[in-house]
Amino acid sequence: MSRLRDAVSAVERVILGKPTQIRLCLACLLARGHLLLEDVPGVGKTTLAHTLARVLGLDWRRLQFTSDLLPADVVGVAIFDRNTQQFRCRPGPVFTQLLLADEINRASPKAQSALLEAMEERQVSIDGVTHPLPEPFFVVATQNPHEQLGAFGLPESQLDRFLMRVSLGYPDREAERALLLAGERHELLESMSAVLTPAELLAAQRAVRAIYVGAPLLDYVQALVARSRSLFQLGLSPRAAQGLVRAAQAWALLAEERAVLPEHVQAVLPSVSAHRLEQRDSGGAGHGARLAAELLAAVPVPI
Amino acid sequence: MKLTTHSASWLPIAALYTAALVNAHHLAWWCLPVLVLATAWHMRAALYGHAQPGRTTRLGFAALVTVGVLLSFRTLNGISAGATLLVAMTAAKLFEARTRRDWYVICGATLFLLLAACLDRQQLWRLPLYALCLLLCLAALRGLSGGAALPATTLLRESARQLLYALPLALLCFLFFPRLPGAFWSLARDDEAITGLGDEMSPGRIARLSESDEPALRARFEGAPPPAAQRYWRGPVLHDFDGFTWRRHRGAGPPTGTLEFRGPAYRYSETLEPNTHGTVVALEMSQPPDTPYVSMSADFQLLALRPILEARSYELTAYPQAMMRGELSSAARDMDLALPPNRNPRAHELALQLRARAADPVVYINSVYAFLREGGFVYTLVPQPLGRNSVDELLFDTREGFCGHYASAFVDLMRAAGIPARVVTGYQGGEWNPIGGYLLVRQRDAHAWAEVWLEGRGWLRADPTAVVAPERLQRDLLQFGDGFSGGAARLLGSSRWLTSVLQAWDAANAWWQDDVVGFNFARQLNLAGRMGFGDGDWQTLAIALGVGLGAWLAWIAWSLRRLARAARPDALARAWRQIDRRLARAGLPRASHEGVLAYCERLELTQPAAAAALLPLARSYAGLRYGPPGEPAAMREFLRAARAYRPAYRPVFR
Numbered sequence: 001m002s003r004l005r006d007a008v009s010a011v012e013r014v015i016l017g018k019p020t021q022i023r024l025c026l027a028c029l030l031a032r033g034h035l036l037l038e039d040v041p042g043v044g045k046t047t048l049a050h051t052l053a054r055v056l057g058l059d060w061r062r063l064q065f066t067s068d069l070l071p072a073d074v075v076g077v078a079i080f081d082r083n084t085q086q087f088r089c090r091p092g093p094v095f096t097q098l099l100l101a102d103e104i105n106r107a108s109p110k111a112q113s114a115l116l117e118a119m120e121e122r123q124v125s126i127d128g129v130t131h132p133l134p135e136p137f138f139v140v141a142t143q144n145p146h147e148q149l150g151a152f153g154l155p156e157s158q159l160d161r162f163l164m165r166v167s168l169g170y171p172d173r174e175a176e177r178a179l180l181l182a183g184e185r186h187e188l189l190e191s192m193s194a195v196l197t198p199a200e201l202l203a204a205q206r207a208v209r210a211i212y213v214g215a216p217l218l219d220y221v222q223a224l225v226a227r228s229r230s231l232f233q234l235g236l237s238p239r240a241a242q243g244l245v246r247a248a249q250a251w252a253l254l255a256e257e258r259a260v261l262p263e264h265v266q267a268v269l270p271s272v273s274a275h276r277l278e279q280r281d282s283g284g285a286g287h288g289a290r291l292a293a294e295l296l297a298a299v300p301v302p303i
Numbered sequence: 304m305k306l307t308t309h310s311a312s313w314l315p316i317a318a319l320y321t322a323a324l325v326n327a328h329h330l331a332w333w334c335l336p337v338l339v340l341a342t343a344w345h346m347r348a349a350l351y352g353h354a355q356p357g358r359t360t361r362l363g364f365a366a367l368v369t370v371g372v373l374l375s376f377r378t379l380n381g382i383s384a385g386a387t388l389l390v391a392m393t394a395a396k397l398f399e400a401r402t403r404r405d406w407y408v409i410c411g412a413t414l415f416l417l418l419a420a421c422l423d424r425q426q427l428w429r430l431p432l433y434a435l436c437l438l439l440c441l442a443a444l445r446g447l448s449g450g451a452a453l454p455a456t457t458l459l460r461e462s463a464r465q466l467l468y469a470l471p472l473a474l475l476c477f478l479f480f481p482r483l484p485g486a487f488w489s490l491a492r493d494d495e496a497i498t499g500l501g502d503e504m505s506p507g508r509i510a511r512l513s514e515s516d517e518p519a520l521r522a523r524f525e526g527a528p529p530p531a532a533q534r535y536w537r538g539p540v541l542h543d544f545d546g547f548t549w550r551r552h553r554g555a556g557p558p559t560g561t562l563e564f565r566g567p568a569y570r571y572s573e574t575l576e577p578n579t580h581g582t583v584v585a586l587e588m589s590q591p592p593d594t595p596y597v598s599m600s601a602d603f604q605l606l607a608l609r610p611i612l613e614a615r616s617y618e619l620t621a622y623p624q625a626m627m628r629g630e631l632s633s634a635a636r637d638m639d640l641a642l643p644p645n646r647n648p649r650a651h652e653l654a655l656q657l658r659a660r661a662a663d664p665v666v667y668i669n670s671v672y673a674f675l676r677e678g679g680f681v682y683t684l685v686p687q688p689l690g691r692n693s694v695d696e697l698l699f700d701t702r703e704g705f706c707g708h709y710a711s712a713f714v715d716l717m718r719a720a721g722i723p724a725r726v727v728t729g730y731q732g733g734e735w736n737p738i739g740g741y742l743l744v745r746q747r748d749a750h751a752w753a754e755v756w757l758e759g760r761g762w763l764r765a766d767p768t769a770v771v772a773p774e775r776l777q778r779d780l781l782q783f784g785d786g787f788s789g790g791a792a793r794l795l796g797s798s799r800w801l802t803s804v805l806q807a808w809d810a811a812n813a814w815w816q817d818d819v820v821g822f823n824f825a826r827q828l829n830l831a832g833r834m835g836f837g838d839g840d841w842q843t844l845a846i847a848l849g850v851g852l853g854a855w856l857a858w859i860a861w862s863l864r865r866l867a868r869a870a871r872p873d874a875l876a877r878a879w880r881q882i883d884r885r886l887a888r889a890g891l892p893r894a895s896h897e898g899v900l901a902y903c904e905r906l907e908l909t910q911p912a913a914a915a916a917l918l919p920l921a922r923s924y925a926g927l928r929y930g931p932p933g934e935p936a937a938m939r940e941f942l943r944a945a946r947a948y949r950p951a952y953r954p955v956f957r
Contacts (some may be wrong), residue, residue: 154615183950212931259930263898294452300895303883303928 004204004254007055007195014051014188015168017175024166024271027250030208032162034119034139036104036275043146043168046102049140050189053098054161056201057194058136060098065107067152071114074229079128083216089126094118097134101141111150115132115139119161136201163167163243164268165275165288181267204253210260211249216302220262221245224269228277232291236273244272262301310912312349312400314446314455315409316342318439322416323390325432329383329423331375337368341394352661356398364395386419386803407446413440427815433434438462468859475851479831481844482824500538500749502580505548506686506707516745518576519730520584521813523741525570529586531732533623535752535764536744538729540577540585542638544718546692549711549726550773551915557634558601559627560761562588566624574616574817574940581607584729586621587764593618601635602725603627614816627754628761631723639723639756647715654719664722664757671716672770674707678702682772707770710751713767721757727764739810740804765819799813880944882917889950899924911948 004026011022028035037045046062053060057166059272063074076092094115101115119139123132134220141162143154156162159165171179182188196204218284221244229235236244245260252260270292277295313753323330323338329425348355356364369379376384389932392628400406421431441462446453498789500519508551520536522528541549542556575583583597583605591599596608607615613680624770631639657674661667681703689696691709697708710726731750733742826845830946837845872880890915893902899921907914923941927933 096311163612212929216932217929230454231452233454259926261898261900261925261929263901266898266901297896301898303872303879303899 009057010031010195011051016178017171021166028164031246031250036162036165037142038145039168047140049100055195057196061093061096062100063093065104069111074114075124099136104141106142109249116266159275164271175292184185208250211252217260219302224298228295240276247272314443318413318443321436322413325420326386331387337391338394341397345397410444425820427812448846471855479844479848503550504707517743519746520575521741521743522571528742534733535587536584536730537587538582539580541726546643556601557632559635561629563626566621569621572618577612588625589619636723639725640718642718647692649695651719654716658720665695675770680771707751709767710753713753714733717755725754736806738807739813878942
């Protein structure tokens with residue numbers, strides 16, 4: 001438990017002034033979910049992903065998505081080995097514990113779908129042979145919401161596979177001043193060491209699942225999901241409901257509670273639901289957050 | 304999502320349009336275009352963010368509308384002028400519909416328009432429209448009433464459910480709420496033209512007799528209905544002729560003999576649709592009904608003392624073989640012999656020739672019949688228009704016409720030969736509706752015939768149309784396919800299935816008119832009496848209404864109680880609700896979507912002391928409610944603490 005606290009504060013030392021977002025990102029990874037970072041360039045998306053990988057002690061790779069990226073560039077290829085007279089699998093960048101998929105919306109749908117299988121099944125097929133991915137396996141993808149020229153918006157199926165979407169936003173004045181004084185973040189990153197061992201990470205993930213979820217809380221989650229379906233044309237999917245409970249459990253773990261409270265659901269709901277509600281009709285950036293707030297205000301907490 | 308955010312505005316607009324449509328029959332012609340224009344303007348402003356019209360424009364528009372109503376109706380009073388004004392002003396309200404309050408005003412006006420339509424027209428086919436309008440309006444109001452925005456389908460479904468809950472109450476009030484005898488809204492009714500019979504008849508002016516399927520009356524006979532040849536329904540009797548137009552005699556008129564009821568009798572109850580001539584059209588010859596509001600005139604019309612502005616029912620007995628005998632006073636003889644001077648000279652010459660050749664009036668009448676039969680006369684509904692000497696032109700030039708033409712010419716020929724005669728208008732025939740078990744007489748059954756006075760025999764009916772076109776009396780207008788009247792009618796005649804559907808629809812209308820719209824005070828008392836609530840006075844109704852109301856309330860209370868019991872909170876919830884109530888009284892209410900710990904956090908910002916006092920309670924509540932099942936002791940501890948809890952903060956202003 002104390003190691004988790006250490007992990008949070010380690011990330012906070014690098015990413016200044018964003019405690020809520022950092023906790024959300026950590027909760028997402030503890031809930032074994034994939035994370036989508038949506039933001040304008042230069043606010044530290046990549047740094048955040050890098051820091052998370054470092055702090056969690058994960059092996060990570062970065063893959064820059066471009067429009068000419070091929071599925072083989074993601075998952076790898078089978079090549080013919082002249083010495084052994086056999087095909088040999090050369091794994092792609094996806095074989096890592098934390099894959100930073102940068103500017104994911106720039107890749108063609110074909111390349112995106114290669115990632116899709118990896119995210120959902122935690123395995124990839126190369127030339128018909130299925131290869132399991134390392135454990136744990138996370139995708140942290142970034143996209144720039146404003147740059148739509150030559151970009152392929154993520155299909156709904158893929159958006160649904162991201163447990164959370166988090167936006168960092170500009171730092172506040174104080175944090176920005178600290179940032180300007182402190183200098184290059186990368187140097188700080190280089191000097192960081194892992195806070196959690198892989199075993200501890202797996203234990204934390206197991207602890208998330210052990211957080212108690214009572215019947216009244218499930219009532220609340222179901223009420224939220226049902227309300228989203230009557231309130232909006234397309235509401236939250238059962239997968240989203242599952243993710244909501246899992247994310248709330250992770251949040252409760254970070255908050256050091258034994259059981260999930262409605263407050264925990266409320267804390268993660270905007271990040272879990274905004275991207276699922278938003279893409280149904282383009283109401284502009286920040287629209288999803290408004291819908292999530294509307295949803296929360298419409299459902300009373302069970303007393 | 305567009306739909307959801309805009310349902311707040313499209314539902315009231317849809318309701319307004321429905322209300323305007325159900326009022327369309329009495330709105331000024333410019334009213335609906337104005338509404339469409341205003342809506343388009345409103346939509347443009349709402350969708351594209353254009354500016355709404357300014358104050359001056361709005362005031363100008365209101366003034367323009369008022370002037371328009373004054374020009375169209377010469378008054379602002381009355382149901383038509385009022386409805387027009389309301390629709391146009393509500394349309395103008397769309398220009399400034401910004402806040403929720405504005406939309407409430409629009410919904411209120413819509414409900415008022417619906418009420419106006421209900422007061423004005425109560426036909427069966429309007430019922431679904433009225434229900435739709437009410438549903439739309441309720442849904443709109445429900446959408447306005449705050450809370451989260453709901454999609455229109457949800458609003459409509461929930462409003463429909465609410466209406467269903469209210470239905471028993473409506474039924475109860477319909478049955479037992481005392482209604483004022485004599486429809487009070489009739490007074491405000493504007494004059495309107497009703498097709499069919501009138502006070503006068505100018506066959507020469509009519510170039511095309513339209514075939515109206517509107518019902519004129521329905522008659523339910525106690526036994527078998529009379530044979531088709533006896534189905535003459537007597538309406539206004541016309542005496543005064545100016546060569547072109549036949550009119551009723553002004554004033555009471557001299558007595559024209561006495562009526563002697565004899566022969567077989569047909570007892571029947573008749574529902575008469577509204578008319579303008581104020582005559583209770585009845586089967587010849589019917590005894591006046593047992594009511595002081597109908598009297599028999601000197602020429603045997605049944606006159607209603609009050610205008611017949613809505614459908615009325617009468618209990619009548621008809622004697623088809625009744626005799627109209629006695630003495631014809633000289634005043635009456637003069638009245639029914641009068642002819643305008645210098646009109647129709649050729650006809651009068653013909654009359655004198657034929658009369659000179661005939662031995663007695665009966666022979667003369669037969670020679671006139673022969674002239675009509677053999678003169679190449681044609682029965683048509685599209686005759687050529689006639690001029691000043693209408694009878695001359697008909698008899699010698701055009702030789703075509705319908706019943707009015709021939710009755711007019713016949714009476715003219717009789718009078719010219721010194722035989723007192725008059726025109727009787729009414730209906731002939733009627734269609735038997737086997738589903739409803741009644742005889743339906745339509746406006747298109749309107750007919751005109753003649754009555755002649757023969758010394759010693761009294762008034763006798765003479766129907767010249769039967770001579771020209773005997774088929775006409777078989778009441779098969781359908782065969783008179785005069786190009787335009789034929790098509791649809793022949794189609795109807797050819798399809799048995801369609802005929803029975805139409806008959807069923809008419810039977811439903813008859814039921815609606817007789818038993819729903821015509822459910823009056825007397826029948827209310829009767830029903831309440833039969834159900835055992837005493838015998839026939841106001842108290843009876845009061846008791847019935849009270850008992851019914853009690854039953855309805857009990858039903859509602861019972862279903863609410865069942866719902867409440869299903870969601871009965873446990874001890875833990877009751878304890879926290881008490882804390883909630885105390886906090887609310889102290890001016891620190893918790894929002895319903897706020898978790899208890901989140902509430903404490905919020906409270907800490909403004910009331911740190913109160914938050915600190917509440918936090919342990921909130922923590923243990925959250926643990927008990929959402930945590931794994933714990934010790935009963937912890938629960939007891941919390942309940943005790945919750946009972947003892949009083950918020951420390953007291954607001955300055957209570």
